[in-house]
Amino acid sequence: MSPLAELAQASGTKFILALFVDLNGKPCAKLVPVEAVEQLASEGVGFAGYAVGAMGQQPKDPDIMAMPDVASFTPIPFVKEGLALVHCDPHVEGKPWPFAPRVILKAALERAAEHGFDTWVGAEVEYFLLRRDAEGRLVTADPHDTAAQPCYDARGVFRMYDHLTSISTAMNSLGWGNYANDHEDGNGQFEQNFEYADALTTADRVITLRYLLSVMAAERDMVATFMPKPFTDRTGSGLHLHMSLTQGEDKVFVGEDGDVSPLAKSFVAGILDHACALQSVIAPTVNSYKRTGVTASSASGATWAPRTPTYGGNDRTHYIRIPDSTRIEVRGGDGSANPYLAIAGLLAAGLDGVERGADPGPLGSGPAGALPLTLLHAVEALEEDKVLIGALDAAGSGVAEYFAGLKRQEFFDWHSSVSPWETERYLTAF
Secondary structure, three states: OOHHHHHHHHHOOOEEEEEEEOOOOOEEEEEEEHHHHHHHHHHOEEEOHHHHOOOOOOOOOOOEEEEEOHHHOEEOOOOOOOEEEEEEEEEEOOEEOOOOHHHHHHHHHHHHHHOOOEEEEEEEEEEEEEEEOOOOOEEEOOOOOOOOOOOOOHHHHHHOHHHHHHHHHHHHHOOOOEEEEEEOOOOOEEEEEEOOEEHHHHHHHHHHHHHHHHHHHHOOOOEEEOOOOOOOOOOOOEEEEEEEEEEOOEEOOEOOOOOEOHHHHHHHHHHHHOHHHHHHHHOOOOOHHHHHOOOOOOOOOOOOOOOOOOEEOOOOOOOEEEEEOOEEEEOOOEOOOOHHHHHHHHHHHHHHHHHHOOOOOOOOOOOOOOOOOOHHHHHHHHHOOHHHHHHHOOOOOOHHHHHHHHHHHHHHHHHOOOOHHHHHHHOOOO
16 A cells, blocks of 8 residues: 555545646646555546646647655645645656656755755735625725724734634644634735745745645635735735744854844845846736735735845845744745745855855845846846846756746736736726
């Protein structure tokens, strides 16, 4: 009996979602009955790659075979009795597929390991809970969530008690260590935190949590959205990533006298130096730049989104916050980020800074200029950034060019669409 079959049997699993994501972060899966678990374990399960979406394939190409990573096996009976999920590494003709985000992250982690580093990541997943009204418009799921400053409001948390506690219970049953659940800064916005882990595990958990939030909210007739900026006048949703490195038992970000180490500062400098290109992978949608490019405060009085690539101490106005001597927090990413690509890109940028012995300057400083104003600007920065190109191409060449092309087309698809703003502004203006 294979290890996957043993886990399925021990957990009473009847069906397994064999899951992976495309470059845009779309979760793709096949539902495999436990009777076929040995076939799944040995051969994987096949997908027509072009039909999946952004996976670097054409209709003529061979099947993508999703090979399960047994270590990621996750029973989710709170969704459906007897259901489990396993994250997969897509392969084509027996080899890891270089356009698969999980494969890209694994290549980045191997490079870090060659430098002697283990990579640890914590993630803050922010999201909105919405409903559709009688006219089909998206509105806040909680009709009483109308306060001018709703962040941390105990009453807002109580009104969503059933949803929040069901997700918390699910996370803790999986051993994730959920330690806080709160109302965030926007009406209808929430965050549910879990303990940090190795980088691959955390990326898998972000994908799993998004899936759980989506399906469990839908059971209560709600829409859980990770869209960066669903409302003009509300705070956007971030995916803040806390990163640290270790060498064996040594926490190499920890310096003397409570400060971070010179290595950690070089890691920070590397991220700041590549911040404009990084935005293409940690803020990868047109809508992302309605969050980081906003010039007016939200209804609550702050946007909480960085506009320039700077770093500071325990200060949430910067692109990188250093809350203590063990870790850094990158605040430029948003809810649309593919966690595998985001971590791979940040790790490559940080290691480039370490290799160069880069200096970020004094607290509050960073490279001159602002972050990209649009997705197109971010793509153009990516195309000029050899380090980020190398991160995306780490498992095989051509991925960065393909990804940049996808995102450029996404920008022009939006640009060619006529919006209500244009109609209101121009219809009778001349």
